[in-house]
Amino acid sequence: MIDILSYTCIGLGIIFWFWGTFPLIGKRSVLFKLHSLSVADTLGSMSIIFGLLLKIPSEWSLLVLALISLAIWNTVLGYVLAYCSSGGEDER
Amino acid sequence: MNDSYVYIIIALLPLSALMLMVQVNPYHALVIRGILGAVAALVYAVLGAADVALTEALVGTMLAITLSAVAVRSSLxxxxxxxxxxxxxxxxxxxxxxxxxxxxxxxxxxxxxxxxxxxxxxxxxxxxxxxxxxxxxxxxxxxxxxxxxxxxxxxxxxxxxxxxxxxxxxxxxxxxxxxxxxxxxxxxxxxxxxxxxx
Amino acid sequence: MNWILIAMVLALLIPIYEVWKDENIWQKMLAFASIASKTSVMILVVSVLRDDWMIGVVGVIILSVGNAGLMLLAHVIKRMNTL
Incomplete structure (x- = not known):
């Protein structure tokens, strides 16, 4: 039962990854791509790590640390990239 | 060690290195150098060399990129x-x-x-x-x-x-x-x- | 669990293709951010697959420290564009 749940989480995360990465190929603006990438990529990665956590609960400290740092860093990184890219284009 | 995914992951390393080689713009080459560092860390970790992967991620991705960014900016x-x-x-x-x-x-x-x-x-x-x-x-x-x-x-x-x-x-x-x-x-x-x- | 890693490599190939094709430096930075987080999650998956605690620690460290270098690079590139 737990095994099926963890595989479901990992599969869902990979689907989220593809969903968030495919807009990267198109000719959209940087901010649109950043939005889809930061939302879907972070959710997908967190879902994958949650699936791994269900698989091996004994390594919970490591995986919870990965979850927390993923959530915080990707949010901050999204803000920094948006600030830098839009600030660079204002100057031109 | 004889899994098929190992070969696929290792094939990413020459791919990204080739991309770095054919890049002419030095600023774009900096970004691709970071990608090469991330892929190399993945390959080393998959092959079981945890310490090499950690060194590659810290030195290769952070220090090398920062130093070469300074060098490119001051020399070009x-x-x-x-x-x-x-x-x-x-x-x-x-x-x-x-x-x-x-x-x-x-x-x-x-x-x-x-x-x-x-x-x-x-x-x-x-x-x-x-x-x-x-x-x-x-x-x-x-x-x-x-x-x-x-x-x-x-x-x-x-x-x-x-x-x-x-x-x-x-x-x-x-x-x-x-x-x-x-x-x-x-x-x-x-x-x-x-x-x-x- | 092999198919999971193969699907992840396929997802990793998309931003690599994007970097190869696109000429805008911010699009390349976006692809770099995507690749950095994807590779560290892949390292975590490999560590769980092999039940190897050491690789897992490395994956978590790369996940939490590698992003700092990315932000540094973003600020350096912004300074270059404005000057």
């Missing part, structure tokens, strides 16, 4: 010496109507365009008088000088070239000679130690 620059009275026109460059009626700003924009084609950054260095500008060129403080030619010099040739651009770098002279399209300047090459003009 063309220093252009100008006189101080020409400077205020240049800072109004963002207003396009000012750029139209000021040939000097137009010339600076042309120089910057041909420098950007070779990924060089143009840096303006103002000097107070023509003597110190000439000395700066001889003492290798600047690569290129651009001054307005004096009227008696102008009378002996045709009127269409009111500016004089001088460089002491042979390669810059070749680049500017082929690519500088501005008709308002005359380009000369001088050897720095003796100071004689060719």
């Amino acid at each position: 620059v063309m220093r252009l010496g100008i006189l101080e009275d020409g400077l205020p026109n240049v800072e109004d460059e963002s207003k396009t109507e000012r750029e139209q009626d000021c040939p000097f700003a137009h010339l600076i924009a042309d120089l910057r365009a041909s420098a950007n084609k070779h990924h060089l950054r143009l840096e303006l260095v103002p000097y107070a008088d023509p003597q110190s500008l000439q000395r700066a060129l001889i003492e290798k403080e600047v690569h290129v000088t651009c001054v307005q030619r004096s009227p008696h010099q102008e009378s002996e040739s045709e009127d269409v070239q009111p500016y004089q651009t001088t460089t002491r770098v042979r390669r810059l002279y070749e680049i500017l000679q082929t690519e500088l399209s501005s008709p308002t300047t005359r380009l000369t090459y001088m050897t720095a130690p003796s100071g004689e003009k060719h």
